Amino acid sequence: MxxxxxxxxxxxxxxxxxxxxxxxxxxxxxxxxxMDACGKEFAKIFxxxxxxxxLTAEISGIAPAVTTGIHLGLPIVYARKHKPITMPDQVFLTxxxxxTKGRTVELIVSPEYxxxxxxxxxxxxxxxxxxTILGLVQLAQAAGAFIVGIGALIEKTFEGGRQALExxxxxxxxxxxxxxxxxxxxxxxx
Amino acid sequence: MxxxxxxxxxxxxxxxxxxxxxxxxxxxxxxxxxMDACGKEFAKIFxxxxxxxxLTAEISGIAPAVTTGIHLGLPIVYARKHKPITMPDQVFLTxxxxxTKGRTVELIVSPEYxxxxxxxxxxxxxxxxxxTILGLVQLAQAAGAFIVGIGALIEKTFEGGRQALExxxxxxxxxxxxxxxxxxxxxxxx
Numbered sequence: 001m002x003x004x005x006x007x008x009x010x011x012x013x014x015x016x017x018x019x020x021x022x023x024x025x026x027x028x029x030x031x032x033x034x035m036d037a038c039g040k041e042f043a044k045i046f047x048x049x050x051x052x053x054x055l056t057a058e059i060s061g062i063a064p065a066v067t068t069g070i071h072l073g074l075p076i077v078y079a080r081k082h083k084p085i086t087m088p089d090q091v092f093l094t095x096x097x098x099x100t101k102g103r104t105v106e107l108i109v110s111p112e113y114x115x116x117x118x119x120x121x122x123x124x125x126x127x128x129x130x131x132t133i134l135g136l137v138q139l140a141q142a143a144g145a146f147i148v149g150i151g152a153l154i155e156k157t158f159e160g161g162r163q164a165l166e167x168x169x170x171x172x173x174x175x176x177x178x179x180x181x182x183x184x185x186x187x188x189x190x
Numbered sequence: 191m192x193x194x195x196x197x198x199x200x201x202x203x204x205x206x207x208x209x210x211x212x213x214x215x216x217x218x219x220x221x222x223x224x225m226d227a228c229g230k231e232f233a234k235i236f237x238x239x240x241x242x243x244x245l246t247a248e249i250s251g252i253a254p255a256v257t258t259g260i261h262l263g264l265p266i267v268y269a270r271k272h273k274p275i276t277m278p279d280q281v282f283l284t285x286x287x288x289x290t291k292g293r294t295v296e297l298i299v300s301p302e303y304x305x306x307x308x309x310x311x312x313x314x315x316x317x318x319x320x321x322t323i324l325g326l327v328q329l330a331q332a333a334g335a336f337i338v339g340i341g342a343l344i345e346k347t348f349e350g351g352r353q354a355l356e357x358x359x360x361x362x363x364x365x366x367x368x369x370x371x372x373x374x375x376x377x378x379x380x
Binding site: 015019021023024027028029030031032033035036058059062063065066067068069070073074075076077078080082084085086087101102109110112113 | 257276
């Protein structure tokens, strides 16, 4: 998606160690109109997969998941990292390593909002190693739901996440696919 | 706002101790179309206050802030509760008590995205005691920004948050104002 790639070129910062800083429009400050355009694009890509629910992980997946949900007319569920007091005792929980936090985090979904037979579209900000998205896949599968598609705003193709998710046999789409980050240089796949 | 009030009546649950569970459409599962309608309503209410930025707190403020941002054409910033590695060492940080967590949490904003002179509209999911919103006010003021309006999806008028924020002299608007929660009964202000 040209609009997103241009924004990454203009404002993204390679902090080294595979970390791309996009805090100016995705991860701390959010450009809602860009997120809306991304949601519209995801809706176009995934409109025929028969999804019944969108699943994401707090925190940075929420904005693109919400805009995708608006354009597909689907509810979204964001997996929590801490169990709030409003959640029942019995939950779906998985552990996932966090690249940017350097430790393992919990991903928790209430069985109230993820049921057997649901067709789940996963939307997240990044597809890097695939660890977070794999955690979401495990939550959905624990609930007896089916994964029908995976969308990420930004993929770092050199971190192997796509390969780790291919076994699912579902469409995996990223709106900006980065193949190289070296110094100030950010190169996209064609 | 009628749509939101009806949804609260239908699906909201009084868990006691002043806790209203709205996990089915705001705090865990999100109804994006309802959030979009709320964003449109906030945009209508606040269109003439000259806001230059929307400020919210992760996690549950993000959805209504994003949809408000779409309809006002304004960037949003969500205060983080943990400092990510992409954030500079020097930040604006405040401590705020969390009602649903029973402890103090940090609210952190990078000076990269909140500057002196900005006119800030605060959007959040709940206005209860006002503690979180006061934390956001303090962050904005530390940055030299001005608060020009405060919007919440749901206000619990019996917790005094509005009174705690009135000193700011800015419009404070909630889309559903609850005056009583007793057992299964949820009553709104007129």
